[in-house]
Every structure is written in structure tokens, then in C-alpha cells.
Amino acid sequence: MSNTSSHVPDAQQVKSFLLGLQQNICQRLELLDGKATFKADSWEREEGGGGTSRVLTQGQVFEQAGVNFSHVMGAAMPASATAHRPELAGRSFEAMGVSLVIHPNNPFIPTTHANVRFFIARKEGADPVWWFGGGFDLTPYYPFKEDVVSWHQTAKDICDPFGEDVYPKYKKWCDEYFFLPHRNETRGVGGLFFDDLNEPGFERSFEFMQAVGNGFIEAYAPIVERNKELEYGDDERQFQLYRRGRYVEFNLVYDRGTLFGLQTGGRTESILMSMPPLVRWEYAFTPEEGTAEAELYDIYLKPQDWLAAV
């Protein structure tokens, strides 16, 4: 692969995009909430770099929303990152990204997570090695088919300009990644997940990452708008708190980003901003047959081709 202009990565350009993205998403979420605003916390990392966490709590619509920007660097790739890419050992690295998790009050609005990131590994006398990654996924408690279809349709619309194989490939990757083997359940209804994106060159890869980053709020906002006024009672709230336990289980047991962060001395409060503000566990809970709760397990927590019937 020749080092053509389209393969020269421009980290500064990516950083500008990410900072703008964080800003835009926070503004849109504040508009959707209509009451609470984001508070920002900047932090620095001893080994290099830092970030800004923005957190909105106790909103009208959102119980908690956290939108993190981080840009960290180091003289040597962490061991956990070179385990499956030994050719990168000994390189210096730079990583930047925006990562968000939103926990709504209303159990009829799904929880969601999105992330876009850029990684670059450098060595004197060699071309830099770089890649993009990211995606978004949706975790409903009381799913509406319409929401799940519109979510996946937006994901597909984002992907299609980049090739017709892109949506199916990254949709499948998402289903496989956000899966809890010990529960034999998906975390939710999926979305997109991609990593190691480098092949089409820097410009095209960056365009795709921008499309995913910008597309997230377009996929999520209509679902919030449609459901935020729906009335719910204590039963739905209790089920939401119970299901949030699965989110905790996934993030603490399996999520590579969370574990990588915790085990390499990342900023704990920013990493664990993904934890739900209130969570419940219940021994041996099983939903009653024929209920909305059972429908979640029977239909929505198994990978499906949501656009098949459209």
C-alpha cells in the first residue's frame, strides 16, 4: 500500500471534528431535555493528554447523560493493545475519541451508547499506523418496533454511501460485540460497530467516522421525541432499573474500552460515567409469559434483521 496523500493521517483535523461533535451532541441533548444542562470537567493524564467530560444529571428527560472527549498519548503502546497486533509493540501512540452513554428517566425511551475514535501509532523512520473505530447501539426496555426500525434505517442510510456491504457488516459486528454470553442475550437491539478502519485511506475512513458520529443524534432524537411523553408506572420503572443491571454487567465484565481504561490508569470517573445512576438486581427474575417484559427477551434481545420486512 503506497503512502498516497489520502493515507497521510491528519490528527489535528480529527481532533477538531471530535470537539465539535461533543459540542453539537450536548446541545441537541439539552434541547431534547428542555431543563437540565451539561456541566464540564476537564482532566489531565499524567502520562500525557487529557480530556473533557460533560455530564447532565437529573434532567426532565434524561436521568443522566455523559459525553466524553479524550485525547491521550504515550511513549509506548500499552501491552493490552499490542497483544493482537505485535507489530505495534514499542511504538508511541495517540488516541482520541468521543464516547457517550445516555440513561433516560422514562422506561419507554431506550438507553443508548455511541463512540467514535481515532488511533495512531508512530515510530521514527516508519509510516504511522492508524485506524478509526466507533459505532452506536440502542438498549430499549419497552421496545417499539417503529423505533428499532428507524434506528437501523438511519444506520443503514449512514453506511450506504460507503458501499452496500457496510451496513450488514457493521450491524453484525455490533450484534456480536454487545452480547452477554453469561445471559445468552444481546445488550439491546444493536446498531453499528466498526474498528481497525484504514483500508479506504485516511480521507474516506475519516468521512465514514464523521458520518457515524454526526448520524448518531439523528438516529436517537426522533425516538426520544416520540416516547418522552408516554406515561409509565412503578412496574415499568422497576423493570428498567433491573434491566440496567445488564448494562453494568456488560460494561464491567466484557467491554474492552472500559477494561482497558480501568486497567491502564484512565480517569475512573469518566470511564464509569457509563454506569446507570440507579440499578437493581433481583435473584432469578423471569418475566411472565405474554407480557411486554417477556417480549423484550423473546424478540428484541436476539440478533435480527430489523429492516427485512420494511
Next chain:
Amino acid sequence: MSNTSSHVPDAQQVKSFLLGLQQNICQRLELLDGKATFKADSWEREEGGGGTSRVLTQGQVFEQAGVNFSHVMGAAMPASATAHRPELAGRSFEAMGVSLVIHPNNPFIPTTHANVRFFIARKEGADPVWWFGGGFDLTPYYPFKEDVVSWHQTAKDICDPFGEDVYPKYKKWCDEYFFLPHRNETRGVGGLFFDDLNEPGFERSFEFMQAVGNGFIEAYAPIVERNKELEYGDDERQFQLYRRGRYVEFNLVYDRGTLFGLQTGGRTESILMSMPPLVRWEYAFTPEEGTAEAELYDIYLKPQDWLAAV
């Protein structure tokens, strides 16, 4: 090491003890609670063995208490168990134990965990390899010095007949094991932790395991009795829910037993019985200086020689 009679392990004898221990602890906890009773759930494991989970919920004193007995076996040691003991690869194994976690309602009563276990690995034509492990630890929210001292004094009294180095050694092991590096905190005020116990022979090792198993409730019951009538308000309850988050973080990110169980197809509901019934996370919470909450962090969540001043 000769295969003397004291080195012949009697798994059946250990099993009888463990079943009796589960029974005794549940009875004592029911007496302490004064209202709720344990419900039992027996389960079988496809690869061999099974267990009985006993769970008490929504008691007067205990919000949730789970006391598990399990006895599992397999034709080949799991890879994760032979990583640091390669000489055991290819052996069949048998593992049995009692494990419990208690989450009280009242924030003035500490959460606690205890476990005793026996492991045996067999190969035709060779002596079996076996060992005991276990311990107990205490996680207060609003600690009283008297409780922490009595807890450790009981632990020391259990250990002393087995040698004066036993308590300091296993107390230290506990502090080191129940530690959250990403928070730079201990999980609580510790207690005892031991593993790979085999050296003094089967009979003596088994005696020590029995002493720890039987001693747990003698260490915990007086603390419950002293504090169960103490009045508390919503602030204390909220802090308790927040601190329970640390318990979740430890068990899902670090606890070897939990991860081993989840990743080897153990019974999820029994393993995650350790999760608190209700938990809260709060971004960037810091206790105010001079409060009881700050005292927990400043004094109790750092390893200390609790019996030094006695």
C-alpha cells in the same frame, strides 16, 4: 512429601461439613432477621455436579442474603485454573464450597462476604492434588471502630490455634485481594483470605477451613445485633446505595471467582447473587471533609492493623 494418612483427602467429609455449614448460617441469619426466611433453589450443571442457592430477600434486617452451596466436577481442569499450575493440566477436578453475600437494609450494618472451598485434581496412577481456600471480609458504610476491632479479633482468635503467623498472613492477603486499583481503595476493612492450603496435611487444613467457616457468623452476628436498631435517614441510605457500586465494580471487574464462574458457564443467577439489590452511581462524588462519609475514605478504606491499639 509422603502420602501419610493425614494427606489422604476425604471429599465426602468436606461435603457434609459444607452442607451443614450452609444450613447453620441460614438459620442464624433467619434468627437475626426475625421476619424473612430463605428460599432454596437447586440446580444441576451440564458438565457435572450442581448446587443449592438459598436466598432471603426483603427481610427486616437483610435486604438480601444469599448463601450458596455448590459441588461441581469435570473431566479436565479448566484452562484458567491451570494457567499458574501447569502441572494440573489434563487432570479431572472436583470443587465444592459455600459462598455468601449479605446486604443489610440498615447502612449502619456492614455488607459481608464469606467463602470456604475445597478443590481436588485427580489423575490415574498419581496422588490427588488438593487444597482448601476461603475467608471472610467486611464492607461497612458507616463504620464503628468497635465493630472493626471485634471482627478482626474474632478472625485472629480463629487463626491463633493454627500458629501465630496465620492471622497476619491471611489478614494481609485479604487486604491485597479485596482492593480496587482503579479507586485506590480497599473494598472494606478486610478480614481473612487464604488459598492453596495443603501444607499441614488434610486433617489440619480441613480443621482450619472449618474454623473459618464456623467462625464467620460468630464474627458477624454481634455487629448486626449492635447496629440493627440504629436509626438512619435518606442521606445514609443514599450513601449506602452509592458505596454498593464499589461492591459491583470489584465483583465484576476483579473477583476471580465471579469471572471464573461467568466465563466457564457457571449458573449466572447463583454467581450474581452477590450483586446488591439496589445500587447507585454518581459522577465524581467526593465526600465533604469532616463528615462520617469522609472518615470512611480517610481511615477505613486503607489497610490498617486494627488490633494494634487493643
